[in-house]
Amino acid sequence: MSPLFLNALEVIVNGLMAGIMYSLVALGFVLIFKASGIFNYAQGVTALFAALTLVGFQTGQVPFAHLINTIFGTKIHHWGDGFNTILAIILTMLVMILFAWLLEKIVLKHMVNQAPIILFMTTIGLAYFMEGFGDLMWGADIKTMDVGLPSGGSLWLEDFTKGWAASGTEYYGMYIDVLDVWAAGIAILLVVALTLFSQYTKTGRALRAVADDHQAALTVGISLRTIWIIVWSLSGFVALVAGIMWGSKSGVQFSLSLIALKALPVLILGGFTSIPGAIIGGLIIGVGEKLFEYSVGGLLGGATENWFAYVLALAFLMFRPQGLFGEKIIERV
Amino acid sequence: MKFKHFSAAFVAATILATSFPVAADLTYPMLSYRTGPYGPNGTEFADGYADYFTLLNERDGGINGVKTITPECETAYNTAKGVECYESTKEGALIYQPLSTGITYQLIPKVTADNIPLHSMGYGRTSAANGKVFSHVFNYPANYWDGASVIIKHISDEEKGDLKDKKISLLYHNSAYGKEPIRTLEELAKKHGYKLTLVPVDHPGQEQKSQWLQLRRDRPDYIIMYGWGVMNQVAIKEATNIRFDMSKFIGIWWSGSENDVLPAGEKSNGYKAVTFHGVGDDYPVFDDIKKYVKDAGKAAGDGSNIGTALYNRGMYAAMLAAEATANAQKIHNTKDITSGQMRDGMESLKIDNARLKTLGLEGFGPEINVSCENHGGPGLAAMQQWDAKAKKWKLITEFVESDRSVIDPLIAEDSSAYAKENSLKARDCK
Structure with missing residues (x-):
């Protein structure tokens, strides 16, 4: 095979892997939008907050240490060596559930029946609040995320594919980051678990009922407020997974909240209400932007991915305004 | 009658108070950023900056007996906010050091009109080194082009002086800042015969797979x-x-902090960066900072970042501002200097090794000699290398000079283009 073809194949495989990473973020948006019609602007910051909390538990950091030290003149930072990863993940999930519960009690219950734009504005406020709260709770320094997942280029794949190129040509084997493979596996598990949960559990069916029709769900006795707590908790869990994967690449820092920007074209393309749409949309965006950068990027000076993802999503919008898997809105008058 | 006496006493007291001028605080506004995507870096720099002035206040009673203050204004590394901060803090300000190339570009015409000096140390508009054109902008001790040149010199040394047909890639932030070294590296490529490839990364750079x-x-x-x-x-992690x-992966000084290498863990061992100042906290000045600032509970942060690359840079920036202030006080024979006098102090700043030793900073940076023509200083830089096990940077070269034969013509060309665009007449520096 020609190295040119193999390089293109490598770009496609890595595009698929990058797409999975985008999908992980998009999933959180979809879950909340499906159940409550809210476009959660705070999803990226939620991923940052979850990752900060996880690292805080892992490293034994005292929450609000800076505030405590300022008020009481103490010099506390850590309470010990921290929890092991599994326990830290469980505790972080409990924090995310507590956060969802407080959010419902303090904010969301007052927003019932408000226009979508009001709900959207509420999540903007929430994003800024969480940004500051996360800083105050865990500090703004860059933290290392290590949950024991392997990372780095796969030597096995490199050796295995080296011989694929025609003899006499320069080819170094195919590259794939092992962490991306793990992310793909975890994303598949996540989607399967979410699908099973929504299809085969009573709560899952209630979630689907609320997603289909709020009013009808209320009339059969489903508590909208409980469903909101569950759905924000689930979205918190997805945000934690996204935070772990992205944080393993860049460290846990404010920029993690900007991964939401990568999810937007995925949502436009895949639709705001479809879990498979988030995955397929992510894969199309990932492959599309990487292939464009590989084939045309050089002619345009490079760094085309950020804007090309949106161009691709908009191109799809022209043919399917509701996104590939989104529900077509038909309003009868 | 009582009221009359009281009024007379009040007027007399006021006249008495105003007839003997009392030096106001020396004001160094900080256009800092402790929030946003660049907050972790901005915080370390701001802490170093503030702590040095606190040290001067606590240990020496200020600069020649005049206290210093460092009012902060948060820019979040946003250029528009930076300009707002400038406008709201410029009253009484002696100098601005905004730690942002974008903000620096916007402030160049403003500070010139307001007669306030701007010090963009290792960032900003590189050709501001030409003092004949940029009367109020300084970028000593080194600029982006010096950095690029010293990196190429180091690579040349590693390759025993032969760079012919070597492949060198520039991975850069796709912004005005990141594009700064391109011209210099292209000129140096012509001279040394290496092949340069440009690889841009869009803000913020979270995803760099392509x-x-x-x-x-x-x-x-x-x-x-x-x-x-x-x-x-992300780049360092992807390189590993x-x-x-x-x-063989070498960053400019803005890609050479602990924040950049720690997330990649031990695999980042050996990564290099160019720097224009010393690393670590093994200098006497840090003992004083710990004693008079940190232990006294007066540090800007929790004291944990003392000795980090960006803390040291902030501290160094403050030291250069303080030395220029003392110089201005001396040449104008007044303790209560104005921003215009501060500019004069910067333009005739000389810091030799003996002075650095007195300051507790022996070997921390090169000697500095600023003049009317040369606002860029010596243009010397050294290489630092990361020891992942010890989690420390170490200097691996002396401070060496950049290639003036390439850089000086580029500075002259760019600054004269700026002068032409803005209808500026070059100053006579005789």
Whole structure:
């Protein structure tokens, strides 16, 4: 095979892997939008907050240490060596559930029946609040995320594919980051678990009922407020997974909240209400932007991915305004 | 009657008070950023800056007996906010050091009109080194082009002086800052015969898969990085993923902090960066900072970042401002200096090794000699290398000079273009 073809194949495989990473973020948006019609602007910051909390538990950091030290003149930072990863993940999930519960009690219950734009504005406020709260709770320094997942280029794949190129040509084997493979596996598990949960559990069916029709769900006795707590908790869990994967690449820092920007074209393309749409949309965006950068990027000076993802999503919008898997809105008058 | 006496006493007291001028505080506004995507870096720099002035107040009673203050204004590394901060703090300000190339570009005409000096140390508009055109802008001790040149010199040394047909890639932040070294590296490529490839990364740089697949295919002999914030951490991690030789991956000083290498763990061992100041806390000045500032509970942060690369840079920036203040006080024979006098102090600043020793900073940086023509200082820089096990930077070269034969004509060309665009007449520096 020609190295040119193999390089293109490598770009496609890595595009698929990058797409999975985008999908992980998009999933959180979809879950909340499906159940409550809210476009959660705070999803990226939620991923940052979850990752900060996880690292805080892992490293034994005292929450609000800076505030405590300022008020009481103490010099506390850590309470010990921290929890092991599994326990830290469980505790972080409990924090995310507590956060969802407080959010419902303090904010969301007052927003019932408000226009979508009001709900959207509420999540903007929430994003800024969480940004500051996360800083105050865990500090703004860059933290290392290590949950024991392997990372780095796969030597096995490199050796295995080296011989694929025609003899006499320069080819170094195919590259794939092992962490991306793990992310793909975890994303598949996540989607399967979410699908099973929504299809085969009573709560899952209630979630689907609320997603289909709020009013009808209320009339059969489903508590909208409980469903909101569950759905924000689930979205918190997805945000934690996204935070772990992205944080393993860049460290846990404010920029993690900007991964939401990568999810937007995925949502436009895949639709705001479809879990498979988030995955397929992510894969199309990932492959599309990487292939464009590989084939045309050089002619345009490079760094085309950020804007090309949106161009691709908009191109799809022209043919399917509701996104590939989104529900077509038909309003009868 | 009583009221009359009281009024007379009040008037007399006021006259008495105003007839003997009392020096006001020396004001160094900080356009800092402790929030936003670049907050972790901005915080360390701001802490170092504030702590040095606190040290002067606590240990020496200020500069020649006049206390210093450092009012902070948060810019979040946003240019528009930076300009707002400038406008709201410029009253009584002696100098601005905004730690942002974008903000610096916007402030150049403003500070010139307001007669306030601007010090963009290792950033900003590189050709501001030409004092004949940029009367109020200084970028000593080194600029972006010096950094690029010293990196190429180091690579040349590593390759025993032969760079012919070597492949060097520039991985850069796709912004005005990141594009700064391109022209210099192209000129140096003509001179040394290496092949330069440009690889841009868009803000914020969280995802760089395409760039690193390209670099892996291109197999460059060296990669130079002009990054900032999360771009650095991701790039270093990706370099370790493709098993690139980290000793051949070299960053500019804005890609050379602990924040950049720590997330990649031990695999980042050997990564290099160019620097214009010393690393670590093994200098007497830090003992004083710990004693008079940190232990006294007066540190800007919790004291944990003392000795980090960006803390040291902030501290160094404050030291240069303080030395220029003392110089201005001396040449104008007044303790209560104005921003215009501060500018004069900067333009005739001289810091030799003996002075650095007195300041507790022996060997921390090169000697500095600023003049009317040369606002860029010596243009010397050294290489630092990361020891992942010890989690410390170490200097691996002396401070060496950049290639003036390439850089000086570029500075002259760019500054004269600026003068032409803005209808400025070059100052007579005789």
